[in-house]
Amino acid sequence: DSGVTQTPKHLITATGQRVTLRCSPRSGDLSVYWYQQSLDQGLQFLIQYYNGEERAKGNILERFSAQQFPDLHSELNLSSLELGDSALYFCASSVEGTLPNNEQFFGPGTRLTVL
Amino acid sequence: QQQVKQSPQSLIVQKGGISIINCAYENTAFDYFPWYQQFPGKGPALLIAIRPDVSEKKEGRFTISFNKSAKQFSLHIMDSQPGDSATYFCAASMLVSNFGNEKLTFGTGTRLTIIP
Numbered sequence: 657d658s659g660v661t662q663t664p665k666h667l668i669t670a671t672g673q674r675v676t677l678r679c680s681p682r683s684g685d686l687s688v689y690w691y692q693q694s695l696d697q698g699l700q701f702l703i704q705y706y707n708g709e710e711r712a713k714g715n716i717l718e719r720f721s722a723q724q725f726p727d728l729h730s731e732l733n734l735s736s737l738e739l740g741d742s743a744l745y746f747c748a749s750s751v752e753g754t755l756p757n758n759e760q761f762f763g764p765g766t767r768l769t770v771l
Numbered sequence: 772q773q774q775v776k777q778s779p780q781s782l783i784v785q786k787g788g789i790s791i792i793n794c795a796y797e798n799t800a801f802d803y804f805p806w807y808q809q810f811p812g813k814g815p816a817l818l819i820a821i822r823p824d825v826s827e828k829k830e831g832r833f834t835i836s837f838n839k840s841a842k843q844f845s846l847h848i849m850d851s852q853p854g855d856s857a858t859y860f861c862a863a864s865m866l867v868s869n870f871g872n873e874k875l876t877f878g879t880g881t882r883l884t885i886i887p
Contacts, residue, residue, distance in 0.1 A: 658814065658816065660814075689874065689875075691875075698860075698877060698878075698879045698880060699815070699860060699875075699877040699880075700877075701874040701875065701876070701877075704874055712874050714874055746814050746815070748814075759805070759817050759820070760817070760875060761817075762807075762814030762815045762816065763814050764812075764813060764814050765813075765814050
């Protein structure tokens, strides 16, 4: 158990809908990362937050957005869903600021199925 | 320049044998190279990691070999066991002073199967 929790575990929805995925980082970790894992694209970085502020952006679609709250949990919002958005979404957290050890700990993921 | 290329895509090794997975990168600014292990239905978990100031790092049966000039690194699993059957991802990241690591760029994964 990595200490990172994600909810829900599974999500089934229809095209055009909007969903919110939630992540709670490990206690003490300030940085949260979101990744998308699909069969054809592998693990792709979406976005990173550090202590409430956006730190880095990757291959995140404009239909997707994220935020990190004062209690450090993070939410990934996916809107106008398309069939191709079906994937596993992982959240990871790291301590930051304790160089050189910045291991990212991954949560169990949320499996999103868009029908 | 942000790519990390991983091979092979799948690998079958007999129990007790050596499993070898290779990765190559292009961006010379990468300076942190972790390997992640992922079991079905689980998130990736850090297995072992190396920084480019050393050419090899060993932890138990797992060894990373790093060749900075060739921009390649590999994972060796000695005495492979059925419990090692999983998907392995190499990754690379850049260290940003005072802010820790940036995002991980992952390889495409290797599905390893250890047969009895």
